[in-house]
Amino acid sequence: MINKSAYRRRIVIRGLLVMAILFLVINERSLSSQNKPPAASVQVLPLSSMSAPHAASTDINPKSSTSTTTTTTSISNSTLTSAYLKNAQPERSPQPQQQSQPAKAVAAAALPVAAAKGTKTVYLTFDDGPSPITAKVLEILQQEKVKATFFVLGEQAETHPELINAIWEQGHTIGNHTYNHNYQELYSGFPVFWSQIKQTEEIIRSITGIRPQLIRAPGGTFGHFDHTYFNLLEQAGYRVMDWTADSGDSKRRGVPAADIVGESTADLQSSKVVLLLHDGGGHEASAEALPRIIAKYKAAGYVFGQLNEHIEPVQFRVSSKAGLKRTKPSASWIAAHVTPNAGLFAAGKPLVLEVGMLETSLQTGEYSIRDGQYRVPLRAVIERLGGEVSWDPLSRSGKVKWNGNVVTVDVGKQKLILNLQSGLQVEHPARVELIGGSIWIPLRDLLETAGHPPLKVSVTDGERRVKAL
Numbered sequence: 001m002i003n004k005s006a007y008r009r010r011i012v013i014r015g016l017l018v019m020a021i022l023f024l025v026i027n028e029r030s031l032s033s034q035n036k037p038p039a040a041s042v043q044v045l046p047l048s049s050m051s052a053p054h055a056a057s058t059d060i061n062p063k064s065s066t067s068t069t070t071t072t073t074s075i076s077n078s079t080l081t082s083a084y085l086k087n088a089q090p091e092r093s094p095q096p097q098q099q100s101q102p103a104k105a106v107a108a109a110a111l112p113v114a115a116a117k118g119t120k121t122v123y124l125t126f127d128d129g130p131s132p133i134t135a136k137v138l139e140i141l142q143q144e145k146v147k148a149t150f151f152v153l154g155e156q157a158e159t160h161p162e163l164i165n166a167i168w169e170q171g172h173t174i175g176n177h178t179y180n181h182n183y184q185e186l187y188s189g190f191p192v193f194w195s196q197i198k199q200t201e202e203i204i205r206s207i208t209g210i211r212p213q214l215i216r217a218p219g220g221t222f223g224h225f226d227h228t229y230f231n232l233l234e235q236a237g238y239r240v241m242d243w244t245a246d247s248g249d250s251k252r253r254g255v256p257a258a259d260i261v262g263e264s265t266a267d268l269q270s271s272k273v274v275l276l277l278h279d280g281g282g283h284e285a286s287a288e289a290l291p292r293i294i295a296k297y298k299a300a301g302y303v304f305g306q307l308n309e310h311i312e313p314v315q316f317r318v319s320s321k322a323g324l325k326r327t328k329p330s331a332s333w334i335a336a337h338v339t340p341n342a343g344l345f346a347a348g349k350p351l352v353l354e355v356g357m358l359e360t361s362l363q364t365g366e367y368s369i370r371d372g373q374y375r376v377p378l379r380a381v382i383e384r385l386g387g388e389v390s391w392d393p394l395s396r397s398g399k400v401k402w403n404g405n406v407v408t409v410d411v412g413k414q415k416l417i418l419n420l421q422s423g424l425q426v427e428h429p430a431r432v433e434l435i436g437g438s439i440w441i442p443l444r445d446l447l448e449t450a451g452h453p454p455l456k457v458s459v460t461d462g463e464r465r466v467k468a469l
């Protein structure tokens, strides 16, 4: 009897214990789901913390691992940003402060130093140029070893083609900011906006040989773009980029440099900052502010990224008032203009060049493929790989100094000539072309003549890659 009742008691106690545990577990679950922050704040974190170390460990080249990390984090963080932007005024930097704290904590706990470093990226963007101020900006960027993105006006590009060339040859990204920046024309209806984009694109292409795929709307998209603008540009293969932080350098004339520094660096917590600056006429103060802006972001641990078409764009929400009076373009207009345009950007993969210890990548439109050969712009490739190119207008030839070799690129005679130290010359026929102000050349001919014969050529889902000696 005693044993039996003790046994029963034990069963009852055990049952009570199980119930108590179940109760705790269920309660805990419902508690944690109640505490779960709004979708945007935590859910994206594991993505960046998981993929970043993978990228870092598979890449030997520090440059490429940084850029992979950058892309990963920016994609996840822009989800946050766009969630914020739905309620933000366009001129304001969204406030992702709450989110960047856990982001940092997770990254720091789970990742090696290199990956954690990649979690904060700033994209410097310059609108309304090029102007004489652009030259100053380029000089500063070069000194600071920082890359940026320039959203240029077609009108300005026509006046200063040499600055367009300089921007591009120094490895910065060029985006399209329409031809004349005139709001009344641009926002009267999509076909006008479109024609200014195409006009500017042709001007840039005639100078550099490349078509910019990135677009920034004058004044930003908020209050200007309706869904038609967004949808048709996307359908045509373009990427529209707004910003997350405004330097305030164009809110009135003569904003002092100190104010521009202050506004540009007001938030050094966000994991992704797309900073709006201007390098158009009258923006001397922006150039003056730039070294201090860069110093502050560097001190706060940011890496400097270049916008490209693979980064999830920052875009303002569509205002309900935008475009109410516009007539939509007809289906036949769209079929004639927008639909075929996407094919211009269809190649879609960057071409990565790995030469010795150095690596650089050319985005879609920065290189071409003809007759099964990669064709590349000479100066951009050589300068990004540490060499120098000079141009002699008299003989219509370029001179390449690269890794101890001197190669003459003769446009008229369609030849590459390797000048040996002994005074001997080795000639190599090549289809050299002058497009706008740039020499374009078959990549293989260039590498072979310059003493870096290609070792391996590969194509994956993500990239094309040429590895050379």
Ligand SMILES: [Zn+2]
Binding pocket: 127, 128, 177, 181, 217, 218, 219
């Ligand atoms: Zn502008």
